[in-house]
Amino acid sequence: xxxxxxxxxxxxxxxxxxxxxxxxxxxxxxxxxxxxxxxxxxxxxxxxxxxxxxxxxxxxxxxxxxxxxxxxxxxxxxxxxxxxxxxxxxxxxxxxxxxxxxxxxxxxxxxxxxxxxxxxxxxxxxxxxxxxxxxxxxxxxxxxxxxxxxxxxxxxxxxxxxxxxxxxxxxxxxxxxxxxxxxxxxxxxxxxxxxxxxxxxxxxxxxxxxxxxxxxxxxxxxxxxxxxxxxxxxxxxxxxxxxxxxxxxxxxxxxxxxxxxxxxxxxxxxxxxxxxxxxxxxxxxxxxxxxxxxxxxxxxxxxxxxxxxxxxxxxxxxxxxxxxxxxxxxxxxxxxxxxxxxxxxxxxxxxxxxx
Ligand SMILES: NC(=O)c1ccc[n+]([C@@H]2O[C@H](COP(=O)([O-])OP(=O)(O)OC[C@H]3O[C@@H](n4cnc5c(N)ncnc54)[C@H](O)[C@@H]3O)[C@@H](O)[C@H]2O)c1
Numbered sequence: 508x509x510x511x512x513x514x515x516x517x518x519x520x521x522x523x524x525x526x527x528x529x530x531x532x533x534x535x536x537x538x539x540x541x542x543x544x545x546x547x548x549x550x551x552x553x554x555x556x557x558x559x560x561x562x563x564x565x566x567x568x569x570x571x572x573x574x575x576x577x578x579x580x581x582x583x584x585x586x587x588x589x590x591x592x593x594x595x596x597x598x599x600x601x602x603x604x605x606x607x608x609x610x611x612x613x614x615x616x617x618x619x620x621x622x623x624x625x626x627x628x629x630x631x632x633x634x635x636x637x638x639x640x641x642x643x644x645x646x647x648x649x650x651x652x653x654x655x656x657x658x659x660x661x662x663x664x665x666x667x668x669x670x671x672x673x674x675x676x677x678x679x680x681x682x683x684x685x686x687x688x689x690x691x692x693x694x695x696x697x698x699x700x701x702x703x704x705x706x707x708x709x710x711x712x713x714x715x716x717x718x719x720x721x722x723x724x725x726x727x728x729x730x731x732x733x734x735x736x737x738x739x740x741x742x743x744x745x746x747x748x749x750x751x752x753x754x755x756x757x758x759x760x761x762x763x764x765x766x767x768x769x770x771x772x773x774x775x776x777x778x779x780x781x782x783x784x785x786x787x788x789x790x791x792x793x794x795x796x797x798x799x800x801x802x803x804x805x806x807x808x809x810x811x812x813x814x815x816x817x818x819x820x821x822x823x824x825x826x827x828x829x830x831x832x833x834x835x836x837x838x839x840x841x842x843x844x845x846x847x848x849x850x851x852x853x854x855x856x857x858x859x860x861x862x
């Protein structure tokens with residue numbers, strides 16, 4: 508997207524648990540950048556579901572797509588809702604019904620102290636995972652035969668469409684091109700999952716030919732896990748399917764300081780996209796002012812950059828970097844500040860960078 512000065516309308520779903528703490532703090536930081544954003548807070552989450560049975564209001568997704576430029580989500584999941592039906596309908600609903608097919612997960616180490624790897628420096632960990640978000644084994648297709656008998660059979664289908672595979676691989680190459688990245692690595696398990704893997708392999712080669720300036724590489728996902736720990740510096744852009752992406756992004760989060768530091772976007776280019784920190788609602792620490800707000804704040808910066816406000820996004824990234832350097836952080840990443848105090852420090856840093 509190009510830089511713009513027109514006001515952008517943001518739908519905000521703080522959600523449940525720590526989402527209700529970290530998202531308001533991230534909004535304060537976003538406001539401090541001066542970017543022309545108008546926020547509409549939506550009460551979708553466990554409280555609403557328990558009060559009136561609503562998960563997504565009628566026409567909810569149509570309204571999100573039609574009336575907003577982006578969606579900013581905290582986390583969904585509440586022990587009072589045993590089935591987590593509200594979380595499933597809201598989050599998977601956005602991904603599937605709004606066709607947000609590209610899950611983008613930047614993985615960047617801000618300080619050596621945050622990484623569990625011995626001697627890892629910030630320059631060693633700076634890559635992006637592009638996860639297919641709408642297909643694979645997450646489509647809930649399958650069934651049981653002879654259920655609850657000793658002869659039970661369960662199947663779970665792995666759906667890979669030519670259209671879906673091609674658009675996520677093309678997205679990864681476009682991302683590399685527009686973000687000055689040099690290499691796209693496709694990861695699968697085509698040695699044993701031969702049909703799905705075969706499609707990914709063929710399409711990867713075809714699409715790669717259109718991007719001659721970008722290097723390509725292939726790794727089986729088990730080998731990639733080893734590589735992420737042994738030589739993360741070799742990684743640049745990784746593209747993979749829904750389940751492998753889900754798994755490797757948690758490993759990636761550990762490399763950058765844990766779930767509290769990780770940001771993500773769920774994107775369909777040209778359409779209303781959704782941005783959310785990677786962590787869940789963390790019920791045991793909710794309401795205690797100890798949750799790390801940086802994942803949400805960095806997610807806000809990602810959303811700003813997506814909307815064309817790259818200078819404002821950089822101000823947030825720089826402020827978070829400084830907070831980490833000066834240990835103005837929450838306890839999970841080595842500081843001693845509360846959620847609000849950490850976010851306030853970052854907000855003030857952003858404000859002073861505008862002066
Ligand atoms: N995208 C989402 O909304 C999302 C993602 C994952 C889990 N969930 C839901 O969240 C609930 C809890 O799930 P979980 O415990 O598996 O995952 P979680 O991410 O909520 O917590 C995992 C661990 O990380 C810690 N943690 C998470 N975020 C943190 C933060 N910002 N600061 C400090 N520590 C943080 C938690 O205290 C916990 O120890 C469940 O209902 C689950 O379904 C939602």
